[in-house]
Amino acid sequence: MALLGSMNFAALTLCVLVLAAHNYQAQASSRVIFGKKNFKSFVNYNSSVNGLCATSVIIRGYKCQEFEVTTPDGYILSIQRIPEGRYGVGSNVTKKEPVLIQHGVLVDGTTWFLNNPEQNLPMILADEGFDVWISNTRGTQYSRKHTTLDSSSQEYWNWSWDELVTDEMPAIVDFVYNQSGQQKINYVGHSLGTLVALASFSKGILVDQLKSAVLLSPIAYLSHMTTELGVVAAKSMLGETLTLMHMAEFDPKGVPVVDFMKGICAQTGIDCNHLFSSITGENCCLDTSAFDLFMNFEPQSSSTKNLFHLAQTVRSGVLTKFDYERPDANFKHYRQVTPPIYNLSNIPNNLPIFMSYGGRDALSDVIDVNNLLEHFKYHDEDKLSLQFIDNYAHADFIMAVNANDLVYKNVTSFFKRQF
Secondary structure: OOOOOOOOHHHHHHHOHHHHHHHHHHHOOOOOOOOOOOHHHHOOOOOOOOOHHHHHHHHHOOOOEEEEEEOOOOEEEEEEEEOOOHHHOOOOOOOOOEEEEEOOOOOOHHHHHOOOOOOOHHHHHHHOOOEEEEEOOOOOOOOOEEOOOOOOOOHHHOOOHHHHHHHHHHHHHHHHHHHOOOOOEEEEEEOHHHHHHHHHHHOOOOOOOEEEEEEEOOOOOOOOOOOOOHHHHHHHHHHHHHHHHOOOEEOOOOHHHHHHHHHHHHHHOOOHHHHHHHHHOOOOOEOHHHHHHHHHHOOOOEEHHHHHHHHHHHHHOOOEOOOOOOHHHHHHHHOOOOOOEOOHHHOOOOOOEEEEEEOOOOOOOHHHHHHHHHHHOOOOHHHEEEEEEOOOOOOHHHHEOOHHHHHHHHHHHHHHHOO
16 A cells, blocks of 8 residues: 555544544533433444444344455455334335435444434434335445454555445445346435545446435535544644554554544644544534433444545545545556546436535535536536525434434435436
8 A cells, every 4th residue: 555645633633523522522421312211221342242233223122134345455345234214114015115324434324223213314214114124335334354364464454435435335226226136226325425425426337227316415525525634634733644554453442543633632632532523513403312322322434545535625626536645656556546436417407406415514505515416507407406504514414313304314214206
């Protein structure tokens, strides 16, 4: 893996969740929510032994199936299927539309199940009669196998979101497409899950197998992302990057990363006990118990190269393949001295797309979303639906207690309009 000589604040703003989790877990306490029951009682925390079905789905009255998908580059991914609603709700639907749900960076599929069944998207869709599939990106807790590589090796982590576009997502979509009787798939992505989708669509990948796409907190351009740590991180990473870059796996719970983040906070005097909101923006509507669950299950590992790739997007303001930052290295990989551009204007104008974004989102900033929407100015008007929620930030779209009323009902209606 080529090593970059410098790095700006993007990687740090994506990874400072590390210390937030580290500090928060030391403080977290049980809370009573949703009436008289503590939601934590529904969740099995032994995730290292049990799969996602056992930890988060079956225990709440839903059928769930575990599958493995092998990518062309050898990664063995865990994906789950919820074939019908709770206690058989929706089992009488004769033709179940498949929906594939993809999480963002530094988390896994568990993040969709932090609220109760009436407030989390996969179970809502299952109760509405959809055939629901949950994917888990390579390197996360359920997707750490490979046909030849061990996850402790550096080579296992030699990937960025480019490989999610070219290898991972096509393998998952092919599998769901065939398992669903070759029905076209409805897609949901959050954060990095939207970037992978957009980049794929721009290359003509996935579009023939998808019926529609929902993009929550869409990420493509990151130049206007807002965090308190922007300037500090830009300066700090210049001196410390090489230390981090020798770690191919970016393990947010690992001692080197936690120590690095503690050092940043100590040097600057920033209160790192409240980094979650400084990264995501001021989320309006998170239940404290769902947040406790988030900090118990997340964050997950990613590749350091993946975070660097995201950082490059902030620095350049252009969406490209991974930049090896030397003309000869780029030429070796791409047969050109600069990395190829993902031209989002190539996304088919007739692909049904629903985007929902928030006014307080520090990662999917409104200016950046508007820059993204410039590529859709010629999109078929009846194929593009937009929703803006002024007081929503990045995590509200997957964890807010009112996400069903404000977002998920619109998602369900959008999918049903495609029947």
